[in-house]
Amino acid sequence: MKHLKGINRKARKIETTDPGAPVVEAQGVIPFMHTCTSVFNPGYENDWTGSTKQLCTPIETDLFGTTDMYCWWPGQAPDTYNNPDWNADCTRAMKDWMKLKVVKPEW
Amino acid sequence: MGNIARGSGAEAALLPHRRFTVEGATYLYAAETGGLFRMDDGVRDALSALSSSDGPGGGGPSAEAGRDAPGSVASAGASAVPEGILSDLRRAGLLGTATGCGPAGRTAHPPLRLRTLVLMMTTSCNLACRYCYEDREEGCVPPKEGGAAAREMSPESLRNGVAYLLDHAGVNRKVSVTFFGGEPLLRFPLLRTAVGEARRMASVRGKEISFSITTNGTLLTPEIAGFLKENGISVCLSIDGPREIHDRNRPYASGRGSYEDVARGISVLMENKNGFPVAARVTLGHGAVDVRKTFDHLRGLGFDEVGFAPASAAEGSPTALTEEELRGVLDGFRDLADGYVDDVRERRVPPFSNMSQILALIHRGDPMPYPCGAGIGMLAVDPSGAFYPCHRLCGVSDSFGASNAGISEEARTRFLDGARRRRESACDACWAKNFCSGGCYHDAYLRQGDLFAPSVHYCRWIKELFLLGLQTYVRIQNETPTFLDVMLGERGVA
Numbered sequence: 001m002k003h004l005k006g007i008n009r010k011a012r013k014i015e016t017t018d019p020g021a022p023v024v025e026a027q028g029v030i031p032f033m034h035t036c037t038s039v040f041n042p043g044y045e046n047d048w049t050g051s052t053k054q055l056c057t058p059i060e061t062d063l064f065g066t067t068d069m070y071c072w073w074p075g076q077a078p079d080t081y082n083n084p085d086w087n088a089d090c091t092r093a094m095k096d097w098m099k100l101k102v103v104k105p106e107w
Numbered sequence: 108m109g110n111i112a113r114g115s116g117a118e119a120a121l122l123p124h125r126r127f128t129v130e131g132a133t134y135l136y137a138a139e140t141g142g143l144f145r146m147d148d149g150v151r152d153a154l155s156a157l158s159s160s161d162g163p164g165g166g167g168p169s170a171e172a173g174r175d176a177p178g179s180v181a182s183a184g185a186s187a188v189p190e191g192i193l194s195d196l197r198r199a200g201l202l203g204t205a206t207g208c209g210p211a212g213r214t215a216h217p218p219l220r221l222r223t224l225v226l227m228m229t230t231s232c233n234l235a236c237r238y239c240y241e242d243r244e245e246g247c248v249p250p251k252e253g254g255a256a257a258r259e260m261s262p263e264s265l266r267n268g269v270a271y272l273l274d275h276a277g278v279n280r281k282v283s284v285t286f287f288g289g290e291p292l293l294r295f296p297l298l299r300t301a302v303g304e305a306r307r308m309a310s311v312r313g314k315e316i317s318f319s320i321t322t323n324g325t326l327l328t329p330e331i332a333g334f335l336k337e338n339g340i341s342v343c344l345s346i347d348g349p350r351e352i353h354d355r356n357r358p359y360a361s362g363r364g365s366y367e368d369v370a371r372g373i374s375v376l377m378e379n380k381n382g383f384p385v386a387a388r389v390t391l392g393h394g395a396v397d398v399r400k401t402f403d404h405l406r407g408l409g410f411d412e413v414g415f416a417p418a419s420a421a422e423g424s425p426t427a428l429t430e431e432e433l434r435g436v437l438d439g440f441r442d443l444a445d446g447y448v449d450d451v452r453e454r455r456v457p458p459f460s461n462m463s464q465i466l467a468l469i470h471r472g473d474p475m476p477y478p479c480g481a482g483i484g485m486l487a488v489d490p491s492g493a494f495y496p497c498h499r500l501c502g503v504s505d506s507f508g509a510s511n512a513g514i515s516e517e518a519r520t521r522f523l524d525g526a527r528r529r530r531e532s533a534c535d536a537c538w539a540k541n542f543c544s545g546g547c548y549h550d551a552y553l554r555q556g557d558l559f560a561p562s563v564h565y566c567r568w569i570k571e572l573f574l575l576g577l578q579t580y581v582r583i584q585n586e587t588p589t590f591l592d593v594m595l596g597e598r599g600v601a
Binding site for chain 2: 001002003004005006007008009010011014
């Protein structure tokens with residue numbers, strides 16, 4: 001961002017996030033509030049142009065973003081206490097989603 | 108409906124934000140993201156161009172209404188703004204659409220994950236403060252037909268409450284119990300037993316439990332203060348200032364002022380400090396407002412923190428602050444905010460706790476969908492053993508259930524639905540919504556008879572207060588950028 005300089009923690013986070021990249025943040029930690037797309041619930045679909053770019057929360061982000069219970073349809077993700085590395089190789093969900101590890105109970 | 112969505116479709120609205128100036132530089136707080144930015148001249152001009160001249164977002168940075176956008180984006184204005192600036196504004200959360208975005212309550216409420224349980228040890232009190240919201244005759248719970256409501260907590264209700272707290276803390280390893288009342292030290296024998304028992308219950312369950320007490324201080328003896336010290340119980344003491352201010356609203360039922368006894372209690376307490384900060388809680392009632400004088404007096408008595416709150420009172424009540432008094436409070440807060448910045452510069456822990464809370468909110472920048480933790484991380488148990496969202500709502504809101512039977516998820520959802528409806532309707536377009544989220548339920552109830560009415564009587568005042576918070580935040584970040592991370596981290600709120 002060239003015209004705005006982040007001052008608080010949230011602004012600096014916005015500033016350093018690549019606008020094109022899916023937001024991968026705080027898995028296993030439930031943020032106080034986490035939105036799905038706010039114009040079309042739930043926001044798993046495409047926008048009116050057929051792409052996901054204009055959705056507030058693009059589908060790729062939902063991989064992580066909708067695993068908390070603030071979402072309309074929460075997805076399931078392994079708990080990060082017992083499976084800290086389940087998404088270690090998947091830094092960009094859109095490209096790397098096939099590298100997510102399979103997690104199964106040990107019994 | 109009527110919510111403001113962001114980031115989707117054609118951009119038609121400038122979303123809620125606040126522009127302000129500190130030391131010649133201009134800043135922007137975006138309510139949708141909670142981001143606080145310094146802006147360049149290009150953005151400043153763009154915001155003026157984007158604000159329609161007739162909408163609520165109209166006018167330049169100095170226009171009163173322009174501070175409380177949203178407003179519609181004037182199409183001619185938008186086309187004149189360079190794409191780079193539009194892109195920055197989009198990312199910061201300033202541009203979006205003003206279309207409806209589905210039914211309120213679209214997402215689940217946060218699960219109950221208890222951290223704090225407030226125990227109403229008794230509804231009796233040895234003082235008769237003029238602004239007290241408790242009914243002296245009836246206590247906090249109106250008597251049911253055929254008999255008076257319990258005024259004293261039984262050991263069994265207390266045990267059930269603590270067990271419920273420990274069993275419903277989820278992943279929280281640390282939980283806290285607050286002894287409240289009435290005057291909780293009227294039940295000191297029960298309190299003393301409860302602390303030991305709660306510790307044992309916690310250790311069996313692998314939890315860590317801490318205790319705090321809110322007291323009027325008149326009953327503090329060396330024995331009690333020694334117990335509080337030994338057990339690491341943190342103390343919040345209600346005191347309104349020097350004698351002439353304190354005695355105005357905090358007398359005994361006889362009319363005699365309580366200052367002398369409180370001062371004696373404080374000196375005993377300060378001789379037995381236990382390493383936890385001792386906080387003073389000042390209630391600002393009509394005719395007793397002198398922020399600076401009160402603050403200095405309480406610091407002189409040895410308090411580590413001083414927090415102020417206006418008395419909650421019904422409209423027209425003789426204890427309610429007048430508009431002029433509220434303005435006086437803000438002036439006092441501005442003065443204390445200057446001192447806060449000085450304290451930070453000199454590496455002292457600033458004692459003005461209202462400001463610390465606001466700065467923590469700004470620093471994190473998280474959206475705040477509810478005004479407080481009532482019914483989410485906090486519950487209160489009244490003397491009869493019934494759960495309520497908070498201590499002030501005992502007997503006011505619907506009970507969430509009994510401490511021996513657990514809470515009703517339906518009642519809790521109904522309560523939080525009310526909070527969310529308010530946040531998504533009345534407060535949606537306000538730039539300060541992340542700070543106040545509609546305000547205190549109990550205050551709304553007293554003023555307007557409705558727990559979920561927005562506290563409109565405080566809107567202007569609260570916005571001024573938060574603007575002061577934003578300005579103070581920027582001043583601190585400019586001078587001592589590490590302070591907030593360090594101090595707020597240590598306080599466990601960052």
